Amino acid sequence: MALTSCVKSESRLETVMSCIFALGVTLASLFVIVGIILSHRSGTGLDLLTERVDFIHKSNFFRLIWSLVRGANMPHGPLLFVTLGMICLVLTPLLAVAAAFVHFILTRNLKFAVITLVVMVILLTSLAIH
Amino acid sequence: MFSVPVLILISVLVGVLGSLTGLGGASILVPILVIFGIPMKEAVASTMATIIATSASSSVFNLRNKIANVRIALYLEIFTVTGAILGATITKIISPVYLYFFFAAFLLTSFMRVGIFRRILLEKMLSPSAGLDRFSRFLNLNGGYIDAVRNRLIEYRARNALLGGIGMFIAGLAAGMLGIGAGAFKVTVQENVLGLPPKVSSATSNLIIGMTALAATSVYLSCGFLNLMLMAPMVVGTAAGGIIGGRILNRVTDSFLRILFFTVVSVLIVQMLSKGIMSIWH
Numbered sequence: 001m002a003l004t005s006c007v008k009s010e011s012r013l014e015t016v017m018s019c020i021f022a023l024g025v026t027l028a029s030l031f032v033i034v035g036i037i038l039s040h041r042s043g044t045g046l047d048l049l050t051e052r053v054d055f056i057h058k059s060n061f062f063r064l065i066w067s068l069v070r071g072a073n074m075p076h077g078p079l080l081f082v083t084l085g086m087i088c089l090v091l092t093p094l095l096a097v098a099a100a101f102v103h104f105i106l107t108r109n110l111k112f113a114v115i116t117l118v119v120m121v122i123l124l125t126s127l128a129i130h
Numbered sequence: 131m132f133s134v135p136v137l138i139l140i141s142v143l144v145g146v147l148g149s150l151t152g153l154g155g156a157s158i159l160v161p162i163l164v165i166f167g168i169p170m171k172e173a174v175a176s177t178m179a180t181i182i183a184t185s186a187s188s189s190v191f192n193l194r195n196k197i198a199n200v201r202i203a204l205y206l207e208i209f210t211v212t213g214a215i216l217g218a219t220i221t222k223i224i225s226p227v228y229l230y231f232f233f234a235a236f237l238l239t240s241f242m243r244v245g246i247f248r249r250i251l252l253e254k255m256l257s258p259s260a261g262l263d264r265f266s267r268f269l270n271l272n273g274g275y276i277d278a279v280r281n282r283l284i285e286y287r288a289r290n291a292l293l294g295g296i297g298m299f300i301a302g303l304a305a306g307m308l309g310i311g312a313g314a315f316k317v318t319v320q321e322n323v324l325g326l327p328p329k330v331s332s333a334t335s336n337l338i339i340g341m342t343a344l345a346a347t348s349v350y351l352s353c354g355f356l357n358l359m360l361m362a363p364m365v366v367g368t369a370a371g372g373i374i375g376g377r378i379l380n381r382v383t384d385s386f387l388r389i390l391f392f393t394v395v396s397v398l399i400v401q402m403l404s405k406g407i408m409s410i411w412h
Contacts, residue, residue: 013200018193025186029369032362036134039359060352082362089182089365090348093341097207100200111269112201119207123341126215126348 013103017096024092028085035081042077061090061127094123137363145184145371150382151391155368156181156310157237158394161401168360170226174309175350176357178218178343180364181311185340187369192333199273199330202288202320203337209295210316210342213302218349221307229308230406234399236304240314241395266291275330286327294324298338306346311339 065087097120104113140162141155148155156177163173192198221229271288288294297319305312313335320331350356 011196014193014196014198017200018190021186021193022190025183025190025369028183029366032365036138036362036366040134061348064351079358082358085365086179086356086358086361089179089186090344092186093182093344097204097341100204112204115201115208116204119204119211119341122208122211122215123345123348126211126345 013100016099016103020096020099021092024088024095028088028092031081031085031088035078035085038081039078060129061087090127094120094127097123134359134363137360138367141180141364141367142371142374145368145373146375146378147371147390147394148184148368149372149375150378150387151394155184155364155372157240158398159364159368160233160309161398161405163360164230164405165401168357170229171221171355172357172360174221174229174307175347175355176360177309177364178347178350179356179361180368181309181343182340182347183365183369184372185311185336185338185343187372188336189333189340192336195333196275197329198333198337199271199326200337202271202273202324202326202330203334203341205269205271205291206295206298206320206334206338207341209299210302210305210338211345213299213304214306214342214345215349217303217306217308218346219306220303222349222353222355227406227409230402230409232304233308233310234402234406236308236310236312236315237395237399237402239318240391262287262289263291271324273330277329284327286325286330288324288326290323290325294319297323302342302345305339305342306349309346311343313339 064083068083068087097116101113101116101120104110104116141159144155144158144162148158159177159180160170160173163177164170168176189198193200266287266289269288269291271291272286274283274285276282277284298316301312301315301319304310304315316335316338317328317331320326320335321328324331326334347356
């Protein structure tokens with residue numbers, strides 16, 4: 001009985017997380033594919049060994065998003081789309097964890113709300129400090 | 131010539147192979163990138179980002195089918211994420227020569243899943259009949275899913291939660307250091323230490339792998355090891371290969387999979403060891 005109610009209450013969370021993963025990976029793949037096509041059409045991006053990503057160096061994830069929003073020191077063309085794809089990829093699991101946190105708060109499962117919060121704090125700190 | 135189309139093709143094949151063997155794409159991709167002359171640290175960082183894509187795409191179905199357990203994944207995530215951040219920081223500092231040997235050594239742990247290693251190392255050490263410890267009872271990491279083959283509800287309850295957490299910290303450490311998902315190791319810990327059913331272990335491990343990779347990617351992002359134009363074709367290729375592999379998995383025999391697994395892992399171990407030895411010589 002307890003298991004059945006537990007499974008039922010979590011099925012909504014699993015559906016939401018599943019949608020977040022599907023949306024995130026589709027969006028990321030689309031950006032990356034557009035980046036590859038543009039790179040191929042410009043005829044400059046096929047040599048993988050020469051392509052560098054200096055704009056990322058010494059910049060943490062949130063600073064990277066902020067520069068993208070401001071349009072400062074950002075790449076153009078193919079690399080911009082690949083960067084957007086990478087940002088979507090990184091945000092996908094983060095959003096899934098955030099959804100789990102909201103679910104546990106709403107269902108008053110404080111034990112797992114705390115566990116999820118710890119995971120979220122570690123992930124956010126890691127993205128912010130590096 | 132190592133170009134985008136070649137890398138997409140390689141990534142599709144690796145995706146299929148990784149999906150069939152259960153190794154995931156990254157364990158196979160890192161040695162291949164090294165063969166093509168990509169620096170070890172750049173190869174590790176770039177494959178890390180592709181793991182997020184592979185994990186997310188496979189989790190879509192695992193969550194929808196209620197096989198992956200979100201609560202168990204989040205509890206174990208505390209340990210794997212911490213391990214991954216520490217592992218990636220170690221990789222940032224140490225000489226790449228050591229990474230070749232660590233990689234080979236960690237690939238050896240893949241054999242823990244099969245045969246005599248599993249019997250000797252795990253099943254004898256942790257008796258399945260052992261009762262629930264207090265911490266596992268407190269966490270109450272239970273769940274259930276409908277098994278499509280047996281057409282019935284399979285219920286389970288995780289035990290040895292603390293020991294499982296330590297195992298997952300080691301898996302996270304290796305994943306962060308080597309740019310791999312460490313899926314084989316994670317599945318072994320979940321099956322044999324936590325006592326989860328094989329399907330749940332596999333699905334939950336897939337869910338965990340993406341978040342672990344995210345933590346390590348954050349470290350590599352800031353130190354400039356992440357080559358986006360290297361990452362892009364791999365994301366597309368491994369995701370497509372993973373889907374193809376998943377579709378043909380049910381059509382191949384267990385013995386074929388076992389031979390494939392042993393062959394791939396052995397070749398990778400020899401390749402990484404020889405690269406490490408060559409690096410010392412030069």
